[in-house]
Amino acid sequence: MRVKSTLLTFVFTVLLSTASWAEHHDANHDTHADPEKDIKAEIKEFIAHHLQDTHDFHLTKGVSFPLPVILWDNGFQVFSSSKFHHGETVAEHNGNFYKLYHGKVYKTDAEGTITYDDYHHAVNEKPLDFSITKNVSFILIVSVLMMWMFSRMAKSYKTNPIPTGIGRFLEPIIVYVRDDIARPNIGEKHYKRYMSFLLTVFFFVWIINLLGLTPLGVNVTNNIAVTFSLAIMTYLITTFTGNKHYWKHIFWMPGVPTPMKVILAPIELLGTIIKPFSLMIRLYANITAGHVVLMSIIGLMFIFKSWIGSPLSFGLAFALALLELLVAALQAYIFTMLSALYFGSAVEEHHDH
């Protein structure tokens, strides 16, 4: 039943995103002189736009919510993103002028002048942007959803030791994370300390990946800042819970000749950074690639100028959407699994080799 409803959801996902996009395309279609070239450029631009974080919550054409913009520019500057008018106008706040350029806020003058360097990069001053962007609001929504879902599930145990409702679905996953990810990788003695982080990161990445596949089109984990944040937590936890054996293996590898110890130390030290770095890149790249490919396949519909285009595009997009469904869970699993593995190496009790 669950599988069936999930399938249905994704059929609608693909249908809706295709439909809303088709509409978007049609609206602009007639204004361009060279349609074919423009379609390709437009698809490319649309994908780039889709992957970008934005300052307003864009649902469909003409329907969007403004979000608060918070800038650090000689004190916090807080105003609504509706002032940008989707990047078309210069926003004025407390006598400062700001303009959106490629999704980033630049400080500018009243006319919205953007100056460029030789590589066509904007060189205007960029205030530190702490805005509640689309992704931030989505992280907030998912956090609240998780808090509500899991604290409710926890409460149900007080009256009944057997899970009820959504707990019946979630409990086996929690037990799986404990028994097949944490326990074998970290060890019976220490695994409990890491359970909160592992469970939170697993469900957070999974849920946010899944919601990224919905027509809302919010893909949080394709932002390097998000995966960097998650990976650096794994790195910090590994570093600060590492026991003396862990550090000994890094700086003075036992069981190898002294010159080798000297050579191995920087390599091992670098390795501690490369491990979480790979976590960051893996999650980011997988989700980004998934979205780019999925949207490109949907874009095929407009490039093929025959009846075969739409069914082909739909079929491929449908198959890929199912694959992305798997990837969403798989990436959450891999992130959790590897984090557990690194924690395990940090607290491993080494006996004599």
Added chain:
Amino acid sequence: MEKLINDFSVGLFFWQTLLFLVLVFFLRKFAWKPILEAVEGREEGIKNALDAADKAKADMEVLNADNERILAEAKAERDSLLKEAREMKENIITEAKEKASLEADKVMASAKEQINNEKQKAVTELKNHVASLSIEIAEKVLKSELKDADKQKELVGAALKEAELN
């Protein structure tokens, strides 16, 4: 790579870190801890119940074995009692038989002895009688012979006849 660094949003990093940390600490207190404790408690309960069931089963087996042992012992005791009784019976019978035959032998022996004694007595008496008879006869023969030869013969014959009658 340059694009990645350029796209890196400090604000998003800040919010993600802040919200994620809040999420971890909130969930640890209000979700993961109670959930894991409940799951562990249940697992412990199931394990204990299974152990108790196993123990009860083992106890039952011991009890059954005990019962069987007691039953077997009782049977063996009954059998041995029966056997003993039978043996005793046979012993009594054989003993009685032996005693009876011994008694019978004794009676027979004493009877034989008595008979022998009586016989001896009779024979002695007979001998004495015969001797006295013989002496009488001899006396008579001698008396008659002294008178007549024929008469002597007659006398002997008569004496013999007499002797036969006795």
